[in-house]
Amino acid sequence: MHASLPSGPGLERISVRNLCVDYHGVVAVHDASLHLDAGTICALVGMNGAGKSTLFKALMGFVRPSAGTIRINGQPLRQARRSQAVAYVPQTESVDWNFPINVFEVVMMGRYGAMNVLRIPRPADRNAVREALERVELWPLRDRQIGALSGGQRKRAFVARALAQGASVMLLDEPFTGVDIRTEKLMIELFQQFRREGRTLMISTHDLSHVTTFCDQVVLINKTVLAYGDTASVFTSENLALTFGGLRLDTP
Numbered sequence: 001m002h003a004s005l006p007s008g009p010g011l012e013r014i015s016v017r018n019l020c021v022d023y024h025g026v027v028a029v030h031d032a033s034l035h036l037d038a039g040t041i042c043a044l045v046g047m048n049g050a051g052k053s054t055l056f057k058a059l060m061g062f063v064r065p066s067a068g069t070i071r072i073n074g075q076p077l078r079q080a081r082r083s084q085a086v087a088y089v090p091q092t093e094s095v096d097w098n099f100p101i102n103v104f105e106v107v108m109m110g111r112y113g114a115m116n117v118l119r120i121p122r123p124a125d126r127n128a129v130r131e132a133l134e135r136v137e138l139w140p141l142r143d144r145q146i147g148a149l150s151g152g153q154r155k156r157a158f159v160a161r162a163l164a165q166g167a168s169v170m171l172l173d174e175p176f177t178g179v180d181i182r183t184e185k186l187m188i189e190l191f192q193q194f195r196r197e198g199r200t201l202m203i204s205t206h207d208l209s210h211v212t213t214f215c216d217q218v219v220l221i222n223k224t225v226l227a228y229g230d231t232a233s234v235f236t237s238e239n240l241a242l243t244f245g246g247l248r249l250d251t252p
Helices: 052-060 077-082 103-114 123-135 151-165 181-196 209-214 237-243
Strands: 012-023 026-037 040-045 067-072 086-089 169-173 200-204 217-221 225-230
Touching: 012 052, 012 200, 026 040, 026 052, 026 067, 026 200, 026 217, 026 225, 040 052, 040 181, 040 209, 052 067, 052 086, 052 169, 052 200, 067 077, 086 151, 103 123, 103 151, 123 151, 151 169, 151 181, 181 200, 181 209, 217 237, 225 237
Parallel strands: 040 200, 040 217, 086 169, 169 200
Antiparallel strands: 012 026, 012 067, 217 225
């Protein structure tokens, strides 16, 4: 039995208002707004270069917006970051797999924000890591070097790191790329558990078939948020054509 976080309609995990981000004068995201309640799985859909990664970086506090506001759990972003409210699960290609660190140590990184400056794990930290690894079915591989894992196992390790962090908001960048069918099924089941626990997940994906499988909301982005809301009303062929630059696309 896993603890639930406060959830329900009206409790906003993510609130983005009129967000603008530019890099040296080049606009990456313009006037983007969206609001996601607790207990939501939301797909983030758009072309390469449409601003998905920039939106994630803004939500993590890695880039400074030129305009607009971001609030997480009703708090300013800086305060939410201090409370470890947001976790990021990266694409595998952004990780140095040769770094000499084992699976347990990778997941323990999720606890760093709760530790003192010496980063000496307490029993509570070790218990959180063990529970996270057990949930993603990697506890038997805890002593294995992270680069020795399969693609699917690596993804699960970073999901476990987000779990150990205790984040109420999880940002997942293409979590199904390069994973086997068993891992895909396990992660979908985990994501649905996280939703029931009151977490909010935003999942960047190029695989449109996943959107209708388990995502209850969708954000369509092309330099700005073109549409967002319930999957049934937003994920239409007309909106997808707008999102992908006028291409004719049918929904799965």
